[in-house]
Amino acid sequence: MVGDVSPGSAPYDTEKECKKELARILSQEIDVAHEIDRKITLGDYLEKRHAWRVSEAQAGTGLKRRTLATDREIIDLYLKPGLGHLKLVKVTDQRIRDLYAAIRMINRTEGERLPEILRRLLQARAVKQRDGSMYSNRPVSDARIRRIHAVLTGALNDAVTLDKILLANPARGVLRSRGGGRKARKRPLLWTDERVAHWLITGQVPAKVMVWTPVQCGVPRFQPGRSAVPPVAPGRLLGHAPRRTDRPGTTGPQHRPPPPGGPSFATRRRG
Structure with a gap:
């Protein structure tokens, strides 16, 4: 007779029954942990990932301080106000396109009837300015949007490959290059x-x-022997x-x- 699997468990007559019950208990624990991960919002996941990258930098193996500061600003100004309230599993390619469309409207649109996502972006911008940050009154450039896309894509890639929360990255293919690139x-x-x-x-x-x-x-x-100039x-x-x-x-x-x-x-x- 095989001993208890865990305190409080009943003994089993065969090793096969014991292993089957052990597999069932472990699968339940994995499902619970996965369910907790699937409830995390994009904003919380971005914060968790950024804290991990900061700890790497403090250990001398991560990104430069300037890069981390840029990522922090992108998270606070664009990603969290735009999509941070959504569960990570609810982030879709269409929601990402809507975010980029709203970012392009910053400093282009005036009036009271603004899309809700644009209102959140402008509010986050106003809070940052009250704290002393200064931002341009010009529209957000394509280069800036590509940098925002890089931060979001990196976070969603980690959610796919490291944490196994997502099956695929919804940001992939959203922002396509116009072709050409930098000329040689x-x-x-x-x-x-x-x-x-x-x-x-x-x-x-x-x-x-x-x-x-x-x-x-x-x-x-x-001429060798006639000049000291190479x-x-x-x-x-x-x-x-x-x-x-x-x-x-x-x-x-x-x-x-x-x-x-x-x-x-x-x-x-x-x-």
Whole structure:
């Protein structure tokens, strides 16, 4: 006969019965804990998560203080006033879209007949201003909304992967990129003899950023044993060209090939 599973439990005749009852008791405890988690609101979950991230930072392994301050402001100004009263399991993609739409209306709409979610956002903003915080009277920028979305998405990701409260992140796919992104930086090209000859014939500059070689700038070639000056690597930038307004007497963009012995700076075509 197998002993008691827990104080107060009846003994069992077989090990199989004992394990079955133990599994039932454990499943009940898990269900109770999960039910408690499913009752948590988004506001409470954001506070819990932020406190955990602050403790990480204090231990020297978390985010920077400035990042935490930005997250704190986003939680107080936008997320808690907009959606904080909702249970975490009740947050949907449509509610998130409504929040972002209301944020875009800040400093754009006047009057008494305002959506309720916008009223809560404006009230939170007014409370912060009474406490001494200053905010712009311009509409909230797209960059700011993307930062708000990043904080919300991160919290909901934790609710899915760490706490297992949600099955999927409702914020995923809500804020889509308009495409394009940041353009890649143009790589500079050297004024080789072939490119100089092509420019003299056609007048076309090969690239927006053209770089003079050390020899074109009057730097003598390095010869071992004759000079203590180390060689300049081919293609090395010797400095950026000053702007037109910085060079008195200059009337056109600086994109021509260098004359022999000319000054050492990179040339840029403006257009």
